[in-house]
Each structure stands twice: as C-alpha cells, then as structure tokens.
Amino acid sequence: MATTDALTPERILEATEEVLRRHGPAKATVVDVARALGVSHGSVYRHFRTKTALREAVTQRWLDRTSTSLSGIAAGAEPPETRLRRWLAELFAAKRRKVGGDPELFATYMVLVGESSAVVNRHRADLTGQLARIIHEGLERGDFAPAGAAPEVLARAVFDATGRFHDPAYAREWAGPGIEAEFTALVDLVLRGLRAP
Amino acid sequence: MATTDALTPERILEATEEVLRRHGPAKATVVDVARALGVSHGSVYRHFRTKTALREAVTQRWLDRTSTSLSGIAAGAEPPETRLRRWLAELFAAKRRKVGGDPELFATYMVLVGESSAVVNRHRADLTGQLARIIHEGLERGDFAPAGAAPEVLARAVFDATGRFHDPAYAREWAGPGIEAEFTALVDLVLRGLRAP
DNA sequence: CAGATGACAAAAATTGAAATCTGTCAGCTG
DNA sequence: CAGCTGACAGATTTCAATTTTTGTCATCTG
Numbered sequence: 001m002a003t004t005d006a007l008t009p010e011r012i013l014e015a016t017e018e019v020l021r022r023h024g025p026a027k028a029t030v031v032d033v034a035r036a037l038g039v040s041h042g043s044v045y046r047h048f049r050t051k052t053a054l055r056e057a058v059t060q061r062w063l064d065r066t067s068t069s070l071s072g073i074a075a076g077a078e079p080p081e082t083r084l085r086r087w088l089a090e091l092f093a094a095k096r097r098k099v100g101g102d103p104e105l106f107a108t109y110m111v112l113v114g115e116s117s118a119v120v121n122r123h124r125a126d127l128t129g130q131l132a133r134i135i136h137e138g139l140e141r142g143d144f145a146p147a148g149a150a151p152e153v154l155a156r157a158v159f160d161a162t163g164r165f166h167d168p169a170y171a172r173e174w175a176g177p178g179i180e181a182e183f184t185a186l187v188d189l190v191l192r193g194l195r196a197p
Numbered sequence: 198m199a200t201t202d203a204l205t206p207e208r209i210l211e212a213t214e215e216v217l218r219r220h221g222p223a224k225a226t227v228v229d230v231a232r233a234l235g236v237s238h239g240s241v242y243r244h245f246r247t248k249t250a251l252r253e254a255v256t257q258r259w260l261d262r263t264s265t266s267l268s269g270i271a272a273g274a275e276p277p278e279t280r281l282r283r284w285l286a287e288l289f290a291a292k293r294r295k296v297g298g299d300p301e302l303f304a305t306y307m308v309l310v311g312e313s314s315a316v317v318n319r320h321r322a323d324l325t326g327q328l329a330r331i332i333h334e335g336l337e338r339g340d341f342a343p344a345g346a347a348p349e350v351l352a353r354a355v356f357d358a359t360g361r362f363h364d365p366a367y368a369r370e371w372a373g374p375g376i377e378a379e380f381t382a383l384v385d386l387v388l389r390g391l392r393a394p
Numbered sequence: 395c396a397g398a399t400g401a402c403a404a405a406a407a408t409t410g411a412a413a414t415c416t417g418t419c420a421g422c423t424g
Numbered sequence: 425c426a427g428c429t430g431a432c433a434g435a436t437t438t439c440a441a442t443t444t445t446t447g448t449c450a451t452c453t454g
Binding site: 029030031041042045049050051 | 444445446447448449
Binding site: 146149153154156157158160161162163164169181182185186188189190191192193194197 | 343346350351353354355357358359360361366378379382383385386387388389390391394
C-alpha cells in the first residue's frame with residue numbers, strides 16, 4: 001500500500017509510459033494518465049507544469065537508460081580502442097534491440113524525441129562526453145594520434161560519423177541485409193583515422 | 198512558337214517545378230500543372246502514368262543536377278585526396294546553398310525526396326559510385342591504404358560518415374555556428390582513415 | 395492546511411458533409 | 425488518326441460544427 005499511496009513524479013512517469021505504450025503518442029492525454037493513476041488530472045498538473053514537460057521527462061528517462069548502460073563500457077578497464085569499438089557496437093546493438101523488440105513503442109519514442117530538441121541535445125552531449133573520455137585516454141596513452149585535435153572535437157566527429165547506426169531517423173535501414181558489414185566498414189575507417197601510425 | 202508548341206515530358210516537368218514552387222508539395226495538383234500549360238489534365242496523364250510518377254521524375258531531375266555538378270570534380274586531374282576533399286566540400290556547399298537560397302523550395306523537395314525512396318537510392322548509388330572511382334584511383338596510386346577493403350565499400354563508408362553534412366534530414370543544423378569546424382574535423386578524421394601511413 | 399478535486403475558458407482534435415482531385419476513357423478535332 | 429478533351433466514378437481533401445483536451449483555480453477534505 002505504502003508504495004502506491006503517495007502521488008510522486010516517479011509514479012506519474014511510470015503511468016505515462018504505460019499510457020503512451022497503450023495509446024500511442026497522438027492519443028495519450030493527461031486525463032488518461034490521471035485515470036490510470038486513479039486521480040484527477042489536476043493532481044498531475046501539480047507535479048508537471050505542462051503536458052510538454054511531462055512528455056519531456058518521459059523522453060529523458062528513456063534516453064538516460066541508454067546513456068547509463070553505455071557509461072559502464074566507457075569507464076571500463078580495456079584499452080581505449082577496444083572500449084571505443086565495444087561502445088559503438090553496443091550503442092548500435094541497443095538501438096536495434098529497441099526497434100526490433102517493439103517497433104510501435106520505438107515509433108512512439110521517435111515522435112517524442114522529435115518534439116524536444118533540448119532533451120536530445122542534452123543526451124548527445126552526454127554520449128559525446130563519454131566518447132571524449134575514452135578518446136582522451138587513448139591520446140594520453142599514445143594509442144590515438146590525430147595532431148592538434150581536442151578529444152571533444154574528435155568525439156563529436158566520431159559521433160557524427162556513426163550517425164547512420166544510432167540516429168533513429170535511419171532506423172528503417174537497420175534491418176537491411178548488409179547492415180552489419182556496413183557498420184564494421186565504417187567503424188574500421190574511423191578507428192584507422194584515430195589510431196597512431 | 199515551335200519551342201512551346203508540342204507538349205513534351207520536358208515541358209511538363211518544367212511546369213510541375215513551377216507549380217511546386219508556387220503552391221508547395223501539399224497543394225500542387227495535376228490540374229494546376231495542366232492549367233499552367235494551357236491543356237487539359239488528361240493530356241498530362243498521356244505522358245506520366247500517375248501523379249506519383251510525375252513527382253518522382255521532378256525529384257530525379259533535381260537530384261541529378263547535384264550529381265552532374267559533382268561528377269566534374271570526381272573526374273578531375275588533381276590527386277585523389279585533394280579531389281575527395283573538394284568533392285565532399287562541394288557536396289556540402291551545394292546543399293547549404295540550396296537551403297539558404299530558398300528554404301521553402303528546399304522544404305518542398307525534402308517532402309518529395311521523402312516520398313520516393315527508389316529515386317533516392319538511385320541517387321545515393323550514383324554519388325557513392327563517384328566516390329568509389331576517386332577512392333579506387335587513390336588505392337591504385339598507393340595514396341590510400343586500408344587493407345582488404347573494396348573501393349565500393351569504402352565509398353559507402355565515407356558517404357555514410359559524412360551524412361550529417363549532406364542528408365537533408367540534418368538541414369536545420371547547417372546554419373549553426375560551429376558547423377564548418379565540425380565538417381572539417383570529420384573530413385580530417387575520415388581522410389586520415391583512408392590515407393596510407 | 396497540504397494536497398486533491400472538478401468546473402471552467404481557451405485551445406486543439408475529431409467528425410462528417412461538401413468540394414476537389416485523380417485517373418480513365420469514349421468521343422472530338424485539326 | 426494522333427493527340428487532346430472533358431465527363432465521370434471513386435478517392436482524397438477541405439472546412440465548419442462539435443467534441444475533447446489543456447491548464448487554472450476557487451473550493452473541498454482528511
């Protein structure tokens with residue numbers, strides 16, 4: 001009883017995810033969320049100023065789950081090149097799992113992501129930050145070599161270069177036949193560009 | 198008189214472009230095109246089976262103009278690395294000119310491009326073909342080195358890696374402040390990956 | 395009295411009837 | 425008779441009336 005008694009932001013987010021899963025992004029209303037929680041919609045507005053803020057919070061939570069799972073790899077003990085390769089592979093794999101597992105839910109989140117560029121920018125900054133840490137260490141150890149480029153700049157370049165394998169806009173192509181080979185070819189090219197001669 | 202007399206596919210495409218420019222992709226009708234040409238809409242259907250086919254032909258014409266302007270660079274006499282750099286820079290510059298010059302018309306073509314993936318695939322094959330020719334020459338001359346990779350595979354990797362700077366989906370970001378620096382950082386990384394040690 | 399409620403105005407979405415458009419084709423015209 | 429026309433059926437779009445939703449707030453309740 002105690003766990004479901006108080007109306008917390010956390011519980012509201014949980015319910016909102018469920019409503020979005022059930023009704024999709026177009027028909028999920030604040031009233032639906034309130035009904036799912038057994039409260040009036042006025043109570044939901046006590047915790048989230050607007051419907052937009054509520055949706056953004058749900059989107060952020062969803063994106064943060066990916067960031068968190070990747071940060072484990074970024075902070076690992078393997079050599080930077082291995083870590084970078086694993087990090088990129090896991091990012092791609094995680095995205096593919098999400099589309100493959102529940103395409104409708106993925107489509108829902110694609111709509112949400114398209115609505116709030118601020119949340120997306122934060123997420124990208126988060127991920128490129130992880131990349132920068134790996135690259136920084138690679139430069140320090142002398143494994144990576146590009147002259148005169150800051151880790152942040154290289155991180156952004158690596159993130160942009162691999163966009164086709166993590167940007168949801170390309171999700172439709174992730175099921176194609178040669179996609180694994182194309183991913184490998186691109187990562188090989190990028191790592192060659194990073195590696196010390 | 199002779200030039201505007203016969204109703205040719207060419208004249209219909211010209212008129213369709215004009216109608217799209219004026220009315221936008223949502224409101225441009227076949228009847229509008231026929232009216233612009235001073236004929237009945239039935240006559241337009243004599244040359245294009247469907248409205249979709251007409252739109253695809255217009256889209257292809259538009260994309261082909263970019264391909265053609267780039268093929269000059271691809272076939273040039275400069276060393277492959279210079280040529281590749283110029284080719285990528287010109288592709289990016291051409292896209293930026295198109296958005297900057299007439300954003301509404303660009304938005305119209307973005308809609309058209311989104312409608313016909315077959316035309317887009319052909320266009321991409323065309324462009325990666327040009328890249329492959331440059332890369333092939335670079336490999337032959339020993340300027341480029343990646344072991345065991347076919348020029349076509351490398352070309353596709355280079356094309357994918359630079360997507361953020363030519364895929365219209367990213368057009369909104371092309372006006373940002375650091376975009377030139379980000380482009381240079383990415384191209385430098387890719388060329389380092391291609392270059393022989 | 396902290397927190398929830400539900401009536402309410404303004405904004406947005408839905409609906410369905412009317413208007414327009416697509417694609418065909420029998421017949422017209424130069 | 426080659427090429428164009430325009431009437432037509434079915435599909436799609438538009439538009440205005442109606443319903444639903446958002447966000448606020450005076451009031452209620454445990």
